Amino acid sequence: MFYIINIMIIAKKKGKGENMGIIFNEQEKQFHIFNKSLSYVIGICQDGDIGQLYFGKPIRTDQKLQDYQSYGIRPLCCNEKDDEKYTKELALLEYPSFGDGDFGSSAYEVLQDNGSRVSKFTYQFHRIYKGKKPIPGLPATYTNEDEEADSLEIVCRDLISGLEVTLCYTVWENYSAICRHTKLKNTGDKKLKLEQALSCNVDFPDTNFTWLQFEGAWGRERSPKERDISSGITAIESLRGHSSANYNPFVIIKRKNADDFQGEAFGFNLVYSGNYIAKTQADTFGKLRFNMGINPKWFQWPLEPGEEFNTPEVIITYTSNGLNDLSQNIHRLMNNNLVRSAYKNKPRPILLNNWEATEMDFDEEKILKIARKGKEAGVELFVLDDGWFGKRNDDFAGLGDWYVNTDKLPDGISGLSKKINELGLKFGLWIEPEMVNEDSDMYRQHPDWVLAAPYRPRTLGRHQMVLDYSKPEVVDNIYDQLYAVISTASIDYIKWDMNRSITECYSQDVARDKQGMTYHKYIMGVYSLYERLRKAFPHILFESCASGGARFDAGMLYYAPQAWCSDDTDGHERVKIQYGTSYGYPVSMVGSHVSASPNLQTHRAMTIDGRANVAYYGTFGYELDLNEISEEDFESVKEQIKFMKEYRELFQYGNYYRLQSPFENNISAWMVVSDDRQTAIVTTHKTENIPNWGIERIKLQGLNPDIVYTINDKDDIYGDYLMNAGISLMNKERHWYESDGDYTTHMYILKGKVTK
Numbered sequence: 001m002f003y004i005i006n007i008m009i010i011a012k013k014k015g016k017g018e019n020m021g022i023i024f025n026e027q028e029k030q031f032h033i034f035n036k037s038l039s040y041v042i043g044i045c046q047d048g049d050i051g052q053l054y055f056g057k058p059i060r061t062d063q064k065l066q067d068y069q070s071y072g073i074r075p076l077c078c079n080e081k082d083d084e085k086y087t088k089e090l091a092l093l094e095y096p097s098f099g100d101g102d103f104g105s106s107a108y109e110v111l112q113d114n115g116s117r118v119s120k121f122t123y124q125f126h127r128i129y130k131g132k133k134p135i136p137g138l139p140a141t142y143t144n145e146d147e148e149a150d151s152l153e154i155v156c157r158d159l160i161s162g163l164e165v166t167l168c169y170t171v172w173e174n175y176s177a178i179c180r181h182t183k184l185k186n187t188g189d190k191k192l193k194l195e196q197a198l199s200c201n202v203d204f205p206d207t208n209f210t211w212l213q214f215e216g217a218w219g220r221e222r223s224p225k226e227r228d229i230s231s232g233i234t235a236i237e238s239l240r241g242h243s244s245a246n247y248n249p250f251v252i253i254k255r256k257n258a259d260d261f262q263g264e265a266f267g268f269n270l271v272y273s274g275n276y277i278a279k280t281q282a283d284t285f286g287k288l289r290f291n292m293g294i295n296p297k298w299f300q301w302p303l304e305p306g307e308e309f310n311t312p313e314v315i316i317t318y319t320s321n322g323l324n325d326l327s328q329n330i331h332r333l334m335n336n337n338l339v340r341s342a343y344k345n346k347p348r349p350i351l352l353n354n355w356e357a358t359e360m361d362f363d364e365e366k367i368l369k370i371a372r373k374g375k376e377a378g379v380e381l382f383v384l385d386d387g388w389f390g391k392r393n394d395d396f397a398g399l400g401d402w403y404v405n406t407d408k409l410p411d412g413i414s415g416l417s418k419k420i421n422e423l424g425l426k427f428g429l430w431i432e433p434e435m436v437n438e439d440s441d442m443y444r445q446h447p448d449w450v451l452a453a454p455y456r457p458r459t460l461g462r463h464q465m466v467l468d469y470s471k472p473e474v475v476d477n478i479y480d481q482l483y484a485v486i487s488t489a490s491i492d493y494i495k496w497d498m499n500r501s502i503t504e505c506y507s508q509d510v511a512r513d514k515q516g517m518t519y520h521k522y523i524m525g526v527y528s529l530y531e532r533l534r535k536a537f538p539h540i541l542f543e544s545c546a547s548g549g550a551r552f553d554a555g556m557l558y559y560a561p562q563a564w565c566s567d568d569t570d571g572h573e574r575v576k577i578q579y580g581t582s583y584g585y586p587v588s589m590v591g592s593h594v595s596a597s598p599n600l601q602t603h604r605a606m607t608i609d610g611r612a613n614v615a616y617y618g619t620f621g622y623e624l625d626l627n628e629i630s631e632e633d634f635e636s637v638k639e640q641i642k643f644m645k646e647y648r649e650l651f652q653y654g655n656y657y658r659l660q661s662p663f664e665n666n667i668s669a670w671m672v673v674s675d676d677r678q679t680a681i682v683t684t685h686k687t688e689n690i691p692n693w694g695i696e697r698i699k700l701q702g703l704n705p706d707i708v709y710t711i712n713d714k715d716d717i718y719g720d721y722l723m724n725a726g727i728s729l730m731n732k733e734r735h736w737y738e739s740d741g742d743y744t745t746h747m748y749i750l751k752g753k754v755t756k
């Protein structure tokens, strides 16, 4: 009876929003943030500290967890006022301070006027409300309707320095996710300087986890790499001024036995594109601390009385059902509540980009010839890449001068875009607005507009320098130049590139105590330009790019719904890159094109269909001169485009499953399934053709067990069999294995039939 009554109370408390809520238990001083797949409990603990009480599978909201915290005191631990019961060293904390008895890695550090860095905040009050507020100047998830999410702000204050720390949480009804960020405000009357302000901290009560990061370099971005984290510090970071191809700002902390299909895991996507750090610290008491945010290295943010600083947001996802489930949650959340675009949840246009066909060596006739052939194939959008502006004939000149090179394009971008439109194609344009070449009118006029350390030589990257986007006048100038081009032409798409990392990060003629702001102000400048262009031209589809995937992050996704995934367009390499990318980002974000064979980057040959089978799992397009391929291949291209037009919604927005990893298997596989589970497409890829190979079956996921599927219009097999026994890759209909060579892909289209 008691049990039944309790259930009723909980059901009543849940009220509207049904499966989600934030409950404050006044008596226990506990906040229970929950939805149908997770519970996150925090409390106002001893000394007014905010403690982490539970994070994991849903638990009852009506229990007392405070006493469960590890509060005990041990030799060499320090505690306030000789309170023998409480030491921070053993407690699990939400946003640990520096210098007050917690010896772990702190979440923030504040330098006070008197030189002290010691601080300690205590709970003041909180607010719970429906919906979610934007974070000024920063990318962040948002609600379409208030009912989608509940938010909590816990306002704390360091009574000595006056620093107010507001911990912000949002829980979503439809995703197993919580979003967090932190606001830091100077409510005192003296200057403060933030020397560290991370976005979030999560303390776990055990260290039985492994860490999964997504690493690489140019041309081989986002390979999954697992690391042991059971002792000491494990971290990844970027100090390149952008999130980087080296370590993506997305990390999974998972139970050691968790894999794509089962097990518990926590995902952390930083919604930010600049320098960052993600770190765990496993201490010798068995506590695991995770924190993430702007890299504190050379970060200093002065706060005058009354001023406030907002950290970027972290999307924290949780699963108890394996990493495919975790990824699908991220995909849905990003598609519905992070992407803002006329193309949000819409099929993406099939494009043809001239870069690998011509590089900068083109004129109008050459471009029109390529575009015409694209139109004949069924392409919808033509994109003119680098080389159309200033004196841009090679890497050495032109960046910064965003006016057309009339030697190449006598009728300008407006004339060319009109001609492309007349062919029945939309027109898109490449820009790289954050950079400048020494040989440019802009640099000659404004040498002080580049980031450069006094009296030191400048490091170049691709012969270019980085414009100082921390200065509003620089951003204004670029905006005006771009506005003039875009507003006078017919432009439906922009590829925004960024081809070098930041070095000598120093803002010329800016006060010495403001230099620590430069990296963050730089990326805020980039965001502000994106925002202005988005607002001025809301119909434009933006694609972000950074020498391929060197700024492929959730921050960029807020402004540009797709991102060039990698400059490596080799089909085999793309299997790995796109597979790794899928852990943290939706297929709709992945810029993927079919390019020439042998491939420009790897010199590897693959069939035209093999290349397309991989590129379908993305925005899809071509990056070659279709005039140069064989008649037979051109016919295939026409078929591919027809096929993609039929299935692109499924590829881009279906439920995506990793089935077999290319990093561990000779044959790898992935699939997408429609929401109604009536249609699915499975793609396999084989690295080496090994003679006389054994039985090969791949177990499918996400199908309806009770309906019969045809596979490429043959067979009649129930979903339960395909999921439990697998699809046979070597039956008599599919004995492709022996006739294939290396690097071959195959696709299986599954269609559900009415149940017999």
Ligand code: GLA
Pocket: 355, 385, 386, 430, 497, 499, 545, 546, 547, 548, 564, 567
């Ligand atoms: C970068 C991009 C490429 C292409 C070139 C143009 O490398 O990643 O796709 O746009 O720049 O210079």
